[in-house]
Amino acid sequence: AQSVTQPDIHITVSEGASLELRCNYSYGATPYLFWYVQSPGQGLQLLLKYFSGDTLVQGIKGFEAEFKRSQSSFNLRKPSVHWSDAAEYFCAVGAPSGTYKYIFGTGTRLKVLA
Amino acid sequence: ETGVTQTPRHLVMGMTNKKSLKCEQHLGHNAMYWYKQSAKKPLELMFVYSLEERVENNSVPSRFSPECPNSSHLFLHLHTLQPEDSALYLCASSQELRRVAKNIQYFGAGTRLSVL
Numbered sequence: 371a372q373s374v375t376q377p378d379i380h381i382t383v384s385e386g387a388s389l390e391l392r393c394n395y396s397y398g399a400t401p402y403l404f405w406y407v408q409s410p411g412q413g414l415q416l417l418l419k420y421f422s423g424d425t426l427v428q429g430i431k432g433f434e435a436e437f438k439r440s441q442s443s444f445n446l447r448k449p450s451v452h453w454s455d456a457a458e459y460f461c462a463v464g465a466p467s468g469t470y471k472y473i474f475g476t477g478t479r480l481k482v483l484a
Numbered sequence: 485e486t487g488v489t490q491t492p493r494h495l496v497m498g499m500t501n502k503k504s505l506k507c508e509q510h511l512g513h514n515a516m517y518w519y520k521q522s523a524k525k526p527l528e529l530m531f532v533y534s535l536e537e538r539v540e541n542n543s544v545p546s547r548f549s550p551e552c553p554n555s556s557h558l559f560l561h562l563h564t565l566q567p568e569d570s571a572l573y574l575c576a577s578s579q580e581l582r583r584v585a586k587n588i589q590y591f592g593a594g595t596r597l598s599v600l
Contacts, residue, residue, distance in 0.1 A: 412593050413593040415591070421584065470515065
């Protein structure tokens with residue numbers, strides 16, 4: 371069955387520290403991959419996406435993600451976290467056939483300590 | 485500012501009330517979506533419209549009734565809801581429905597619904 375797993379429900383990091391949020395997927399083929407961020411009281415904002423090509427993808431707000439086919443992973447990283455990065459982060463996959471049906475993970479809530 | 489606006493942002497209603505959620509997109513997109521976001525659960529796709537035609541009803545109870553009068557507006561009409569329907573309801577839109585890179589979904593801020 372197709373699925374997306376975000377193993378960490380909560381992560382706490384200190385401001386200025388590096389960050390890595392994990393995302394693993396189970397899919398029959400290489401899917402399209404997305405990371406969204408949801409700030410408190412807000413909707414989901416697209417951080418970055420991977421369709422093909424370079425497996426290291428740059429996004430907004432200084433985030434990047436790396437697609438690793440062998441590990442079925444698409445982890446999100448940021449070298450230095452800012453207090454404003456505190457939010458919930460969602461990984462999502464879409465089918466390469468172009469279906470509109472995304473499969474979302476359950477999210478990772480990031481807390482940033484001053 | 486995402487270009488997708490949802491109103492109201494918060495709604496409290498009784499189980500016998502009738503209310504509507506509104507979504508408007510200013511992005512010139514052709515497809516619009518309703519999602520339900522409940523605590524500790526993945527986002528649930530409810531309805532999908534493409535060029536005002538409904539293409540997906542993901543086994544949603546009939547107490548939820550969508551309406552898409554044009555490609556910029558999407559409504560979710562609510563009646564006789566249950567307390568378990570309390571959730572954040574998110575609207576999204578995409579340029580197209582199926583073509584790769586054209587169906588990236590952009591979300592509104594959501595309506596926080598509480599059913600008493």
